[in-house]
Each structure stands twice: as C-alpha cells, then as structure tokens.
Amino acid sequence: MRVDAEGGGPGAAPKKGEERITGEVLLSIDDISLSFGGVKAISHVSFDIRKGEIRAIIGPNGAGKTSMLNVINGFYHPQEGTITFKGETRAKMRPYVAASQGIARTFQNVALFKGMSTLDNIMSGRSLKMHRNFFWQMLWFGPAQREEIAHRRRVEEIIDFLEIEHIRKTPVGKLPYGLQKRVELGRALAMEPDLLLLDEPMAGMNLEEKEDMSRFIIDVSDQFGTTIALIEHDMGVVMDLSDRVVVLDYGSKIADGTPDEVRGNQKVIDAYLGVAH
Amino acid sequence: MLYREAGQFKTSYAADQAVFPLREDRIGLAATLFAAFVLVPVFADDFFLSSIMIPFLIFACAAIGLNILTGYAGQLSLGTGAFMGVGAYAAYKLTSIFPETNIVLLVLVSGFFSAAIGIVFGLPSLRIKGLYLAVTTLAAQFFLEWCFIRIPWLYNYNSSGAIEVPQREAFGIIASGPAASALTRYFIVLAITLAVTVLMKNVIRGHIGRSWMMIRDMDIAAELIGIRPLYAKLSAFAVSSYICGLAGAMMVFFWLGAAEPSAFSISLSFQILFMAILGGLGSLMGSYFGAAFIWILPVVIRFAFPALGIDIGAETVQHLTFMIIGALIIFFLIAEPHGLARLWAIGKEKLRVWPFPYG
Numbered sequence: 001m002r003v004d005a006e007g008g009g010p011g012a013a014p015k016k017g018e019e020r021i022t023g024e025v026l027l028s029i030d031d032i033s034l035s036f037g038g039v040k041a042i043s044h045v046s047f048d049i050r051k052g053e054i055r056a057i058i059g060p061n062g063a064g065k066t067s068m069l070n071v072i073n074g075f076y077h078p079q080e081g082t083i084t085f086k087g088e089t090r091a092k093m094r095p096y097v098a099a100s101q102g103i104a105r106t107f108q109n110v111a112l113f114k115g116m117s118t119l120d121n122i123m124s125g126r127s128l129k130m131h132r133n134f135f136w137q138m139l140w141f142g143p144a145q146r147e148e149i150a151h152r153r154r155v156e157e158i159i160d161f162l163e164i165e166h167i168r169k170t171p172v173g174k175l176p177y178g179l180q181k182r183v184e185l186g187r188a189l190a191m192e193p194d195l196l197l198l199d200e201p202m203a204g205m206n207l208e209e210k211e212d213m214s215r216f217i218i219d220v221s222d223q224f225g226t227t228i229a230l231i232e233h234d235m236g237v238v239m240d241l242s243d244r245v246v247v248l249d250y251g252s253k254i255a256d257g258t259p260d261e262v263r264g265n266q267k268v269i270d271a272y273l274g275v276a277h
Numbered sequence: 278m279l280y281r282e283a284g285q286f287k288t289s290y291a292a293d294q295a296v297f298p299l300r301e302d303r304i305g306l307a308a309t310l311f312a313a314f315v316l317v318p319v320f321a322d323d324f325f326l327s328s329i330m331i332p333f334l335i336f337a338c339a340a341i342g343l344n345i346l347t348g349y350a351g352q353l354s355l356g357t358g359a360f361m362g363v364g365a366y367a368a369y370k371l372t373s374i375f376p377e378t379n380i381v382l383l384v385l386v387s388g389f390f391s392a393a394i395g396i397v398f399g400l401p402s403l404r405i406k407g408l409y410l411a412v413t414t415l416a417a418q419f420f421l422e423w424c425f426i427r428i429p430w431l432y433n434y435n436s437s438g439a440i441e442v443p444q445r446e447a448f449g450i451i452a453s454g455p456a457a458s459a460l461t462r463y464f465i466v467l468a469i470t471l472a473v474t475v476l477m478k479n480v481i482r483g484h485i486g487r488s489w490m491m492i493r494d495m496d497i498a499a500e501l502i503g504i505r506p507l508y509a510k511l512s513a514f515a516v517s518s519y520i521c522g523l524a525g526a527m528m529v530f531f532w533l534g535a536a537e538p539s540a541f542s543i544s545l546s547f548q549i550l551f552m553a554i555l556g557g558l559g560s561l562m563g564s565y566f567g568a569a570f571i572w573i574l575p576v577v578i579r580f581a582f583p584a585l586g587i588d589i590g591a592e593t594v595q596h597l598t599f600m601i602i603g604a605l606i607i608f609f610l611i612a613e614p615h616g617l618a619r620l621w622a623i624g625k626e627k628l629r630v631w632p633f634p635y636g
Contacts (some may be wrong), residue, residue, distance in 0.1 A: 040470055048636075066590065073501060075501070094500070095497075095500045095501045096500050096501075096503045096504060096505050098501075099500075099501055099503035102505050103622075104501075104502075105501050107498070111495050111497065111498040112494075112495070112498070113490060113491050113493075113494035113495055113498070113499075114494050114495070115490060115494050115559065116487070116490055116491075119492075120487060123487060124487050124488075124491050124499075124502060125502060126484070127484055127487065127488055127491070127503055127504055128502070128503035129500055130483075130484035132483070132484070134480065134485060134512070134516075137479055137480045137483040137484075137485050137486075138476040138477075138479050138480055139476075139479065140479035140482075140483070144479070144483055145291065145294075148290075148294065148483060148484075149290045149291060149294075152290045152294075153290070156290075187502070191503070210542075216561065256479065
C-alpha cells in the first residue's frame with residue numbers, strides 16, 4: 001500500500017505541492033520554548049506554515065507534537081518565542097481569541113459535545129458567526145430563526161461533504177469512533193478556519209476509515225483552500241498527504257522539508273528506529 | 278398505530294427545527310393547553326387550584342430555572358432556595374415602595390434582582406466546577422438566608438420577621454392578598470410559567486443554548502471553538518437566577534401569601550434539585566414531570582387511602598407517603614437515571630415503531 005502510493009504519488013503531489021508552497025507564510029513559529037516545571041516539552045522550535053499547504057508534524061511519542069498544537073491555538077503559553085499568525089505577532093492569547101482569528105482544531109481523543117446531536121455539534125462550530133442577542137433568541141421567530149436557518153444551510157453543506165447525512169440527528173455519544181472523528185472534523189470545518197489543526201485524525205481507525213479520512217483531508221485542502229497542520233503516526237498517510245513535514249524529537253526540531261527529504265534524513269531514521277549509543 | 282410520523286415530510290429547515298415536528302405531538306400539546314386553560318378552571322375547586330395546580334406550576338418554573346443552570350450549562354447549584362427568596366423579598370420591597378404598580382409587573386421585575394445576585398455568586402464557577410461549585414453556592418444559600426433574617430429592612434421591620442403579602446391589583450383585578458381568588462392567581466401563574474417555558478425553549482434551541490451545552494459537555498473544546506466561558510457561565514447563572522427569583526416571588530405572592538425566611542431554606546433548594554434531577558436534567562418538559570412527581574403525587578397518595586376506604590391515622594398516611602415516594606424515586610432513578618423525561622422519550626420512540634421492536 002505504502003510502496004504503491006509512493007510510486008504513484010510523486011507524479012501529481014510535488015507539482016501540487018510546489019504550487020502551494022509558493023503561498024505566503026500564514027503562521028510562523030519562532031524559537032518557541034515551553035516547559036512544565038522542570039520538564040521541557042518544546043525547546044527552541046521554529047518553523048512556518050504557508051497558506052494552502054498541508055503541513056505534517058511528526059515525531060515519536062512524547063516529542064511535543066500535541067503541545068505544539070496547544071501552543072498554536074493558545075491553550076498553552078510558551079515561556080519563550082513568538083507566534084505570528086496572519087502577520088500579527090502575539091505572545092499570550094486565550095483559546096477563544098485564537099478561534100476568532102481563524103484557527104480550528106480537532107483532538108487526539110475525540111472532544112465532541114456528547115449530549116448533543118451531530119447536527120448541533122457541527123452547528124456549534126458556527127457559534128462565533130451567530131450574533132442574535134438574547135431577546136431575539138427568546139422570540140425565535142424572525143431574525144433569530146433566519147440566522148439559524150442561514151447557518152443550518154452551511155452546516156448541511158458540510159454534512160453533505162462529509163457524507164454523514166444519515167446520522168444528522170443522532171446523539172454523538174452513540175456513534176462509532178470513526179464517525180465521531182468525522183463529526184469532529186465537520187465541527188472544525190463549520191468554523192471556516194484559515195488554519196485547521198488536526199491532532200491524529202486517523203488514530204484508531206481501520207484501513208477503510210483511514211482512506212476515507214485521507215480523502216476528506218485532501219478535499220478540504222483542494223475545495224476550501226484551507227491550510228492544514230496535521231499530526232499523524234501513520235507514515236504512509238503523512239508522506240502521501242503532506243506538502244512539507246516537520247519532525248520533532250524530545251521537544252526539538254530535528255528535520256524540516258518535503259516528505260522525500262525527511263524520509264532520507266538520518267536523524268529522523270535514528271529517532272524512529274533508535275540508534276546504538 | 279396512533280403515533281406515526283409516516284407521511285409527515287419536512288420540506289424546509291424551519292419545519293425541521295419545529296419543537297413539535299409530529300402532528301400527534303401537536304394535538305397532544307393542544308389538548309394539554311385546553312385542559313390547563315379551560316377544563317381546570319371550569320371544573321377545579323379552590324382547594325385543587327391553591328394546593329395542587331398553583332404550587333405545581335410554581336415549582337415547575339423553579340425547576341426550569343435550575344435546569345437551565347444545572348441541566349443545560351452543567352453548573353451544579355444548591356442555592357436555588359435562596360435565589361427564590363431574593364425574588365420574593367425583592368417583590369415585597371418593590372410593592373411596598375410602589376403600591377399602585379401592577380403586581381405582575383413587579384414580580385417580573387423582581388427576577389432581575391435575583392439575576393444580579395446570581396451573577397455575583399456565579400463568579401466562582403469560572404474557576405471551580407462540579408461538587409466544589411455546589412459548595413460555593415451553598416455559601417450563597419446560607420449568606421442570603423442570614424440576610425433574610427438579620428436585615429429587618431427587607432421585611433419592613435415586621436415584628437413577626439415574616440413577609441405578609443398585601444392586597445395588590447393587576448389589570449384592575451385583585452391579584453394578591455387574602456381577597457384574591459384562586460382562579461386569578463392560577464391564571465397569572467399559568468401564564469408566567471408557560472411564557473418562561475416557551476421563551477427558554479427558544480433560547481435553548483438557538484446558539485446561546487448551544488453555548489451552554491457546549492460548556493456542560495466539554496468546556497475546553499467549547500473554548501477552542503470560540504465560546505467565552507465567562508459569558509456562557511454567567512449568562513446561565515443570570516437567566517437561571519432570574520427564573521428562580523420569579524418563581525420565588527410567585528410562590529409568596531400567588532400561593533403562600535406570607536413567608537418566613539425558613540421558607541427559602543436549603544430544603545427548598547434540595548426539593549427543586551430533586552425535581553430537576555428526577556424529571557430529567559436538560560429537559561424543560563422534565564421540569565414539569567419532576568414538579569408533578571414531587572408535589573402532586575404525595576397529595577394523591579394522601580387522599581388515596583381515605584378514598585379507598587382504608588382507615589388509618591393521618592400520621593401513618595404521612596409516613597406511608599414518604600415511604601412510597603422514596604421507593605418510587607429509587608425505582609425511577611434505577612430504571613432511567615436520566616429522568617422521567619427520558620422515559621417519556623423512550624416510550625414515544627417505542628410507540629413510534631410499535632408493534633415492531635425496531636424502526
């Protein structure tokens with residue numbers, strides 16, 4: 001499977017990749033360090049994400065990948081370094097500010113709203129775009145309902161796109177894991193983000209579900225032009241999907257480049273396979 | 278057979294969003310409203326109205342208030358009784374200051390005082406959750422109860438220490454005080470409680486209600502989607518306290534007629550909490566079920582024994598009532614921990630596909 005994809009991939013992928021990489025820098029991470037007490041999670045990492053590309057962040061367990069995403073969307077505050085998003089440099093920000101600037105995210109362990117239906121979960125992604133105040137909401141008929149229906153229309157497009165029409169009204173707690181992951185992607189898409197952070201979107205999936213999810217990620221990138229940062233452990237998926245890959249190990253960046261460059265990098269091979277000291 | 282959605286197609290999002298999408302449900306609702314507005318007033322006597330229907334509606338209203346906070350926004354509160362007290366005392370002070378003003382209007386306004394106090398005591402929710410938050414709301418309960426006793430200004434320096442509802446008018450009709458008819462009070466309470474239910478249903482199905490439920494289900498994810506916990510939590514506290522305050526004011530003005538501070542003690546808080554939990558957290562209809570279960574059922578049991586010709590002492594009936602209600606609470610919570618509203622929903626779901634086990 002993997003060999004096959006490698007054989008077929010380069011024909012189309014690099015060309016598409018080149019075209020994307022010429023895009024301007026959307027997010028640049030500059031010399032970020034993050035520690036929890038004495039534990040250094042990230043030390044002096046710099047890289048950038050360009051508009052429209054699929055950027056993979058990989059590394060062995062505990063390399064600091066998820067911490068990196070948490071830093072990007074404001075959940076952790078790094079002790080050192082700066083983050084520049086859409087030309088704006090920030091030191092500290094709350095997650096809801098990151099959300100309002102256009103950063104959406106999915107989680108490694110699905111973080112859906114368990115008590116709500118698929119539809120409500122995806123509608124919740126539209127929260128930042130809905131502004132009718134409490135009194136209009138109480139009346140419902142009129143402006144509040146018009147707003148709700150306008151957003152429902154957009155949400156239905158996403159439901160269509162992700163092919164989850166049949167589970168629209170199902171409480172998400174009852175859905176199988178693979179579908180929950182898809183609903184979570186839908187919720188992030190509903191925010192119409194400029195930057196989409198995906199934390200192991202394929203963890204725990206079978207081959208078919210992985211292929212579906214890969215297709216959705218490529219389609220999101222192609223149809224919506226969303227910039228995607230992706231953490232994934234399945235190397236076949238990473239090498240096929242991403243335009244550029246950054247590799248972390250023990251909180252430090254050890255490689256950065258196209259999938260082919262990274263694959264041949266001795267440090268990366270050592271980090272993954274271990275090396276005799 | 279009677280309950281089918283076959284042939285009822287929804288062709289617009291508005292139709293899909295309807296609260297009662299099935300025709301059968303709409304007929305049921307219409308029948309219930311007809312009973313509440315026509316049958317009960319025509320056939321019920323004063324005792325039935327004053328001792329069953331009015332308190333039932335007031336408790337349902339309070340349970341809705343608590344349900345907004347605990348069931349929808351996920352913030353556990355044990356201060357309901359005190360917030361109801363704030364509403365009651367605010368309405369009492371307001372009508373003392375403005376005796377000529379429509380009492381229904383003053384009762385509606387008094388909820389705002391309760392909302393303001395609710396916001397203040399909701400501030401700890403930004404830092405703590407779950408049982409720890411419940412303990413801080415307990416502080417509200419004891420502090421406010423202390424105020425009701427120790428600040429004589431609140432009860433107009435009345436020597437009894439209680440508030441006694443004066444005779445007041447609404448729309449030219451005597452609405453409160455001993456001279457007010459049970460029917461008038463019933464209609465006022467019914468109108469306010471139904472209005473609260475409808476308006477809250479509208480809020481809950483919109484983006485504000487969703488933001489509450491997002492905080493309840495996973496506050497971290499909610500924040501990453503752009504919900505500000507400060508706004509979501511405090512708005513839930515404000516709305517919940519407003520409704521509880523409203524219920525408290527209605528309780529004194531349209532039901533009890535007088536109240537001591539002990540009427541708003543922790544046991545009232547627990548009573549409302551049990552109604553909300555037993556009826557179903559996160560369900561407005563459940564609030565009605567819970568209020569009916571806790572309030573109406575004991576009355577029914579109490580009258581059932583004499584009606585069946587079983588002659589036992591009043592004391593024994595009282596004890597039996599406690600035992601039966603306690604056993605039923607345990608039974609229902611084991612049968613369906615999500616409350617009577619969920620049982621109702623499951624029953625409807627089964628009826629929908631009957632006589633087949635699956636749809």
